[in-house]
Amino acid sequence: MAHTAARVALVTCRPGPEIAVDRDLPSLLGELRAAGAEADVVHWDDADADWAAYDLAVIRSTWDYSWRAAEFTAWAERCGTATRLANPADVVRWNADKRYLGDLAASGVPVVPTRYIASGDPVGLPRDHEYVVKPTSGAGARFAARYLPGEHATAVRQLARMHAEGFTAMVQPYAKGIDATGERALQFFGGRFLHASRKGAVLAPGTPYDERKVAHPRLEPWTPAPDELAVAERALAAVPGVPELLYARVDLVDDADGRPCVMELELIEPNLFLTLHPASVQTVAAAILMAAR
Numbered sequence: 664m665a666h667t668a669a670r671v672a673l674v675t676c677r678p679g680p681e682i683a684v685d686r687d688l689p690s691l692l693g694e695l696r697a698a699g700a701e702a703d704v705v706h707w708d709d710a711d712a713d714w715a716a717y718d719l720a721v722i723r724s725t726w727d728y729s730w731r732a733a734e735f736t737a738w739a740e741r742c743g744t745a746t747r748l749a750n751p752a753d754v755v756r757w758n759a760d761k762r763y764l765g766d767l768a769a770s771g772v773p774v775v776p777t778r779y780i781a782s783g784d785p786v787g788l789p790r791d792h793e794y795v796v797k798p799t800s801g802a803g804a805r806f807a808a809r810y811l812p813g814e815h816a817t818a819v820r821q822l823a824r825m826h827a828e829g830f831t832a833m834v835q836p837y838a839k840g841i842d843a844t845g846e847r848a849l850q851f852f853g854g855r856f857l858h859a860s861r862k863g864a865v866l867a868p869g870t871p872y873d874e875r876k877v878a879h880p881r882l883e884p885w886t887p888a889p890d891e892l893a894v895a896e897r898a899l900a901a902v903p904g905v906p907e908l909l910y911a912r913v914d915l916v917d918d919a920d921g922r923p924c925v926m927e928l929e930l931i932e933p934n935l936f937l938t939l940h941p942a943s944v945q946t947v948a949a950a951i952l953m954a955a956r
């Protein structure tokens with residue numbers, strides 16, 4: 664008999680002390696199976712995984728990738744030749760390095776102003792405003808901290824540690840708006856707006872850069888304003904090559920004038936926050952099945 668059920672891999676990572684549990688996975692897996700698909704949860708670095716056996720591999724929660732970025736992007740290339748990978752490997756490669764914010768800015772998308780400090784670059788930290796230092800390859804606010812101009816010595820130690828671990832640093836003004844209006848995550852799936860959430864500020868003053876942060880404080884459902892949707896859509900339209908994206912999350916904060924700007928465009932492994940938006944599970948599963956056809 665011909666094989667008609669869609670075969671889908673939901674790609675995650677091994678649990679670990681620095682890795683949150685993906686609470687979206689059980690409901691998504693259940694929904695796909697209820698719809699008749701053969702769905703498996705697979706670790707991206709499982710050497711025995713047979714990617715070619717799937718119609719589609721959907722990257723879901725590979726939340727260890729940012730400190731194994733080269734290994735992960737090489738895996739994405741391999742997986743993307745064995746089967747259809749969502750999002751595609753070239754999108755993964757571009758989005759794995761937050762220097763993509765520069766590409767968005769060059770296309771006229773409002774983004775948090777960012778300067779990059781690679782190992783060996785002159786340091787030159789801001790002298791007249793509070794600022795954030797974080798890696799160009801990061802997740803869960805790992806290695807992120809905020810500093811006052813008087814705290815340069817600590818910031819310089821953070822830079823040295825990050826460079827020693829192979830990271831490039833980025834420096835941004837601390838976006839004060841986040842303390843009042845939070846950070847809004849607009850999620851897209853199957854080419855359409857799915858749902859949005861808002862969370863509070865993550866970086867408390869004085870929190871050491873190597874301390875584990877609460878990644879999604881006070882998370883709540885959010886109805887995006889028209890200007891937020893417009894900025895998110897402009898960001899998606901500015902992705903080089905305008906690739907087909909199965910999923911996307913655009914994180915926005917307000918700039919000094921109260922206008923939304925992009926803090927992060929997450930095209931690799933966005934947490935979908937499905938437990939906060941249970942009605943979205945069906946939409947997500949349907950879009951995955953459509954992409955697997």
Ligand SMILES: Nc1ncnc2c1ncn2[C@@H]1O[C@H](COP(=O)(O)OP(=O)(O)OP(=O)(O)O)[C@@H](O)[C@H]1O
Pocket residue numbers: 775795797801802803804805807835836837838839841846863864865866878914926927
């Ligand atoms: N310039 C900034 N101004 C204010 N807060 C910031 C700034 N940059 C980062 N943060 C805070 O740190 C958090 C983590 O930063 P960011 O999202 O850039 O990194 P990340 O490690 O990819 O995080 P995650 O994977 O949790 O989204 C943000 O959600 C925000 O609360």
Ligand SMILES: [Mg+2]
Pocket residue numbers: 914927
């Ligand atoms: Mg973020």
